[in-house]
Amino acid sequence: MILLSVLFFLLGIALMVGGGWLLSLGGSLYYLLAGVALLAVSFTLRRSHKLANGLYAVLLIGTLAWALQESGLSWWPLATRMGLLLVLAIPLFLVAWFKSGKGGRVLFSVWLATALVTISPLFMTAPTTVEGQLTRSVTLPEAKLGDAKRAEWQAYGRSNLGQRFSPLDQITPDNVEQLQLAWQYQTGDKKGPQDVGETTYEATPLKLGNALYICTPHNWLVALDADTGEELWVYDAKVPSDSQRQHQTCRGVSYLPASDGQPLPEMKKASQPAETLATMQCDAQLYLPTSDARLVALDPTTGARCANFADQGELDLMHNMPFKQSGYYYSTSPPLVAGGVVIVAGSVNDNYDINSPSGVIRAYDVKTGELQWNWDSGHPEETAPIGDDETYATSSPNSWSIASADEDLGLAYFPMGNRTPDQLGMYRSPAEEKYATSVVALSLETGQVEWVQQFVHHDLWDMDTPAQPSLLDLQTDSGIQPALVVPTKQGDVYALNRATGEPIFPITEEPAPQGAILGDYTAPTQPTSALSFKPEDLTEADMWGATLLDQMMCRIEFKQLRYEGRYTPPSEQGSIIYPGNFGVFNWGSIAVDPKRQQMFGMPLYLAFTSKLVPKEGVDLSQANKGEQGVNSNEGANYAVELKPFLSPIGVPCQQPPWGYVAGVDLKTGQTAWQHKNGTIEDMTPFKLPIKMGVPGIGGPIITEGGVVFMAATVDDYLRAYDMSTGEELWKARLPAGGQATPMTYLNSQGEQMVVQVAGGHGSIGTTIGDYVVAYKLKK
Template sequence: MIILSLIFLLLGLVLLGGGVWLITLGGSWYYALAGIVLLVVGLLARNRRRQAQVLYALFLIVTAIWALWESGYDWWPLATRLGLFLVLAIPLLFLARDGGKSGVMVLLPVWVVIGLITVSSMAVDQHRIDGNLNTDVVMKDPNIGKTPDDSWHAYGRSNMGQRFSPLNQITPDNVQNLEQAWQYSTGDIKGPKDVGETTYEATPLKVGNTLYICTPHNWLVALDADTGEKQWVYDAKVPPESMRQHQTCRGVSYLPPASGDPDAIDVKVASEPAETLDSVQCDAELFLPTSDARLLALDPATGARCRNFADDGSLDLMHNMPYKQDGFYYSTSPPMVANGVVVVAGSVNDNYAVNSPSGVIRAYDVKTGELKWNWDSGNPDETAPIPEGETYTTSSPNSWSVASADEDLGLIYFPMGNRTPDQLGMYRTPEEEKYAASVVALSLETGQVAWVQQFVHHDLWDMDTPAQPALLDLKTDKGVQPALVVPTKQGDVYVLNRKTGEPIVPISEQEAPQGTIEGDHASPTQPISGLTFRPPTLTEADMWGATPIDQMICRIDFKSLRYEGQYTPPSEQGTIVFPGNFGVFNWGSIAVDPKRQVMFGMPLYLAFTSTLVPKENADLSNANKGEAGLNANAGAPYAVNMKPFLSPLGVPCQQPPWGYVAGTDLQTGKVVWKHKNGTIYDMTPLPLPIPMGMPGIGGPVITDGGVVFMAASVDNFIRGYDLASGKEIWRARLPAGGQATPMTYLNSKGEQMVVQVAGGHGSIGTTIGDYVVAYKLKK
């Protein structure tokens, strides 16, 4: 009993000390009072006195009432508030000198009832929305882009970015018959000199009967679409660079041959590395962006460089840049090929320096590499090719994600980021303010702005628009409209007329918190869409942890940090940013079904903290080791420290679920179903398939057969979902993390294949690998 008494005394001291601290911050009195009770129980237990059991039974009753009042009938909040205390009750049952009978009579009924209440809450999911999307065909002949039905010619299958395939061999009725058809290892793995966020995020292209896949270090791999056998590999020979924030490649882009027939490309099985081949004159072309700021044009048949494009197939994207720091600028997303130009945007390191490369967007002739136009958001009206010797605007807002295009309208749509530094707005010009955190529509012919719609005013939270817009023709009360659907980090899904930029789903303004550092300001209002997945404002009761101790510490942090709801400005005190920097949606975007007029998305909810660090006394020796952590903001008076809002045990401070899948009717703008997604299978020492609702990075693909495929979650599985209900109807184990968006196509035998790149994600800790895995139905 001495050990049990010491446990209660130690736990009581910790809860009393932390609880008093929490009270001084204006928080809950529960922990301090619980600490006092546990100290008394510990003293009574030392002498094996029956009063310890009576007092502990009362403590359990009060704690259960408090837990239900704070969290409702919700398993994870209840389990972590009550679980440890229920376990500690077990040895108390046998405490008394009368052989434990009095303990059984007093404590056991309370323990059983509260235990049953807690366990039975597992059967109730308060966060679930059940329903069924209307999967009747609404648009009989929808516009799905110019990609052949059996292929996947662009990152989102076509330039429309729908992630919708018209293939229908795989259905909810037969998806359980999917099995692995082949697996390929690229050989490109994370090295000792790589940055933390080295990740496979690539979606392959399927042209003719060949798959084209880029790897984190910018190898381009050509595989036989039937067997997965290697045809050729081009290694861009990208050197390591410690100042790069990301080491990844999301995909490549494709220019069809003049004949338009992809089968006219006679792909060769190479006997030597493609980068050693002499350059060739190219008809069809593949465009590979590299993380050392080049754009390569390669022959789809052999992987040889295209001598007709730029400098023997290589274009230096650092031309005319105002600053050229190594590792500060590069493209992680595929360029857009449309209407005779290849349009390239780029990623500019967040929060590394006030004076950084420009976020300029440039269009080059697809055959020659000649600069046709450049659109710089810091100088938006001058789009004629910039002369040699002049430079673009310093640090202007960039577009690091994937663009979409409507060739018939002659418009290209870019999701826009911020001017760096993200959390310091005093450096921004009126032009930069206008185009940051928006979608901008540019003319494919001239680069001139057709329209812009902004989603965050004076963004101080890194709420750049992260996702490729999806284009579809949408039936509305005003008739069929050319629509653009784009999700945002803050959780809104904006539905706009892609010709005019006018809202189809209404947009309103809401008041936002004020109060910034001297010299800056916060916008008094912020936009919100009528279709939104924004979470409720956090409260102290939402704080969570695996035990009452780290739960209490999260409450202390919550009360110590600045938080007045979404859009609370950054501060020296430290600010909670929720939704956090991962966003509710990220580059994985959403998938839309243009026939059924519905949307599938993967909203996630993780809070971050953002602290402005005055430079005069700051230790910046460990700054700029990645996007999260301390970033120096060279040239600014403040560094910024950004990180997920986690408990001492490394779990999110806000209670689960953290990740969902959701289905939306785009005609009504209503969320029809929403379910927890993902398990803790690969996040704990024991492989437990507990469905907590986990965060994820990646995106979905919808098939005409009514099945949605997506990996993305932090467990190593690819899943199939019923589009109508959102229910998980198939699952397969991956050899590594699936933080890439899958794709689907027909092989040469007419069989529908599903392909997932599985290489993991360095910054979220999923299993690292170098795999490409293909599935098809059993014969």
């Protein structure tokens, strides 16, 4: 009895003090009143069980009324508002019952009624769910799928169209449950003690001939037998560790077919490491980008470097850079091979130094490595190859993600980032303003700009266009149009005519919050697409936690931070950035079915905070350690502190779901279905497979059989979904985090295989490993 009284007293004090603080900030009165009620229960408990029970019953009824008013019949918001109080009521009415026989009946009745209301949403459709169905029938049977052979996967998105769609149809919604593990391979490349935090497997393999080609975080290129997973050869690019890199990853390699169009010869297991082989003249070539800013050309059969390309198969990408700090520039994504050139873009570290390498995009001859053109958004009209004694523009916007190409139109499409520093706009030139946070279409022949469509004006939020554009021919009211579909971090999905850049789905300008720091400005309006997954603005009632206490602390922080909706400017006070720079969509992009005219996406909702830190008198010795924490912005007056908006116990402050899967009819731009995705099984020590809708990073693929495959989530599973309904049909436990996009192909026996790289992700804390796993149907 004494312990129970003390517990109510301590909880009451915490809620009363915190509730008073929240109320002083203009927040909810509830927590203060709940604290007073719990103190009253504590004081009366040892004198009168009946009075204490009555007071607690009133507290339960009042809390339920408040919870319903704030969240309605939505399970997670309601359960966490009521949960702690419902649990604490049990010993209270049991003590009264056993002490007096009748003292606990009233409280028990109220407890039972409020508990039933609390659990009732479990038997209802969640308010965030969209129920519907996409057609299974084919709209454009002869849709363009790119140049990749039917049985193969020849580029990161299967082809340069970036569709992530395979014409294979052996696996269907009816038989996908029969998938089983075919083979498993470990690369041997694991995160080491000297590696940066974001050391991660994000690679999608290529399938060419009888081999799979996979790059690892430290830029090994591994060739495996596509039937058995047996290692054929490994090329180690010998990349040294560098604590200045923000990322240590490789998303994939690129392929140049043989000039005569002949398939690769069948390969056998090599007898020595590929990097020890003598260089050779290559016809077909693989291109491996490295995190120490090289591009390596390799023979696909042996792994030997190609003597015909650049300097014995290696091209130094730091040439002509205005600044050459180690670890500040490198390519994490595969280059684009199209139109006789290999086009290389790169990643420039965010928020490290205002004087950083250029974000220039460069095209080299596919055979010789000779520079053909360079497009630098700092000098966008000057695309002729730069002279040996010239340099590119300092810190110009870069394209760190994956590009697409339409060789019939002669265009390459690059998703563009921002000039560093991301949160400080006073260093940008008019040209850099024009091309930042956009998709730009460049001529494959000359590098000249054909069109540009910007998605954020004067970006102060690190809303880089993160995803490869998907190209398909789209049926519209005005006929079939050559379309480009690209998702953005801020949640909009843009459909553009890829020949002209004109919008297919309307783009409108919306008023945006104002009030940047002195010396900077905010754009008065921001664009938004008619097809959008942008979230509703956060409110205090959206703040969440496992208990009333951490909910209250999230509300207090919410009230202390600046927040005026999407595009709230960063500030010295600290601002909530929602969606955060993790993005509603990220590099995993979307997948499109060009035949059925459909899109599959994985929208995510996580708020971040952004605080500008005046440098005077501030110790920045721990800065420059990654995308989260304090980044120093050397040369600028402000550092920036970035972090997820989390409760004191480390869970997101906004209520779940945080992650969904969604299906869209691209003919109309309407979302047909949307369901929460993933469980908290690997987010807690208790391994509870509760489907909450969790974050993730990675991408989906669609097959002609009507099945979507995707891992990505923070629980370690590869999942299969029905494309028409979004129903989860099958899942397989992965040995490590699956933060890479899967792929599918036919083996030599004509069997459809599905392959997932599973090595974990340093930033989101999934299980680290070095696995490649393959599945096929039971015979």
